[in-house]
Amino acid sequence: MSVNDTQRVDLEVVANLIPSQSRVLDVGSGDGSLLELLQDTKQVDGRGLELSQRGVNECVARGLSVIQGDADKDLEFYPDKGFDFVVLSQTLQATRNPKLVLDELLRIGERAIVSFPNFGHWRVRLSLFVQGRMPVTKDLPYSWYDTPNIHFCTIRDFVNLCDELGATVEKATALDANGQKIGLSMPWWFWNFFGQQAVFLLRR
């Protein structure tokens, strides 16, 4: 997944939710940007799980503690409450079983931080409504036939899933097209319409 400016903002939002010296598992750690950011600025004890072997090897070569693995299959090997925070950044939509993965995140971490592209954003809706085609946007740059993303959801869908799993939303942030946080006082429907990405802090 290419890292563009909006996603970097997303990483910063995630990082700001994590206190210094926490134990963090980053699921879908990609090129290790978040882990490196957390290690350098927060002295966290960070571990990563990443699907692509190339990504893993690069991370390890950079001194990060990362293993190759699949969020859908390998989370079961981690102990209950083994980490202060488990982060799933821009990966939920690429998992085969998002509900199970989210459930595992809440089991492994005292807190879970999940960020995802909002499929309810107005551009997405407009694209589907006007063009009648699967949307391709800055945050969702793939064509429907060639995408790792198989389970899109909207902010509203995600909140419903959290309810179903008995997860408490401690904090939620929606980011607009410029990566700016949308005001906290806005109602859910507003976030669901104008948020391009969402970041949730959850616990159970």
Next chain:
Amino acid sequence: MAVLRAGKTNNEADQPSSPVLRFGPDKPLKLDAGSVLSPFQIAYQTYGTLNDARSNAILVCHALTGDQHVANTNPVTGKPGWWEVLIGPGKIIDTNRFFIICSNVIGGCLGSTGPASTNPATGKPYGLDLPIITIPDMVRAQLMLVDHFGIEKLFCVLGGSMGGMQVLEWASSYPERVFSALPIATGARHSSQNIAFHEVGRQAVMADPEWHGGKYFDYGKRPEKGLAVARMAAHITYLSEAALHRKFGRNLQDRDALTFGFDADFQIESYLRHQGMTFVDRFDANSYLYMTRAMDYFDLAADHGGRLADAFAGTKTRFCLVSFTSDWLFPTEESRSIVHALNAAGASVSFVEIETDRGHDAFLLDEPELFAAINGFIGSAARARGLGA
């Protein structure tokens, strides 16, 4: 080469060319087999300087037929150390920065007590009178060596294959003595297939009429043919089909046509014969039996009630595991099951699988991705240990 051939005895076994630490009757080595080894000795090499805090020591564990000469010219073969691509001044494992220790394992034949060593009770080589040695026994002896240097905590223990088993044993049995662990191309147990290959090798040695029930030194003989066959069979398992095909294919050796006989028509045949022949020049047949047995017996999970994660419960050691895609002796799944166990134990673990067609032996070769992983892991562990850049 001359050492073993000359008098048909192994001078390196008793009087190695490397430093040797001797333990008298007051310091016996407890063995898993139930007895003790006493007196006994460990031959070793060191490189670099131990810092004042004694915090920069790296223990390198050798593989089945390796030895302590990891980064210096081997006195028996005259060849470079077996990991000189990795270890040396300014190299990935920098001897200007770290203090490297490599010992010949107990049961070996290059100066640590093994079947070729003189049994003080008889004045003759132990032969099969030496009790069976296990991986934990080897590590227990290494611990005594490490204690001798006054090293409280090793900065890193690393090794491949049988050396990787020792790394796992170190991390499991002495977690407080190991800051970081780097097991490469190894497993937490020897698989049934691996035991099978080892049995073929042992049977080849024991079927050689010159083996004489393990007492060949008494006859001034050595079971060279059997040991060479054992090595040939084992050597195939260290490579991969793809690498063999790339290197040899069905190419003929020094001829244009098949001879319709049993000469080494194919290059692969003469290659294996050469591997077998050079091996008997540097290795003791009984030692091969003991070393292969030690690997066969290794089963870290079984030592912990069948649950591998329990072998690492509460560990603070930082781990990095490495496997190779074409290694069929210790396939990636073996490493992955260790990684899962370490995850379950909440350990800090990295895991790199390197894409190569060079098979198990890739850990001894110049593999840039392997070096990058080791470099990244050691560097980050050194920062965490306060060893500076």
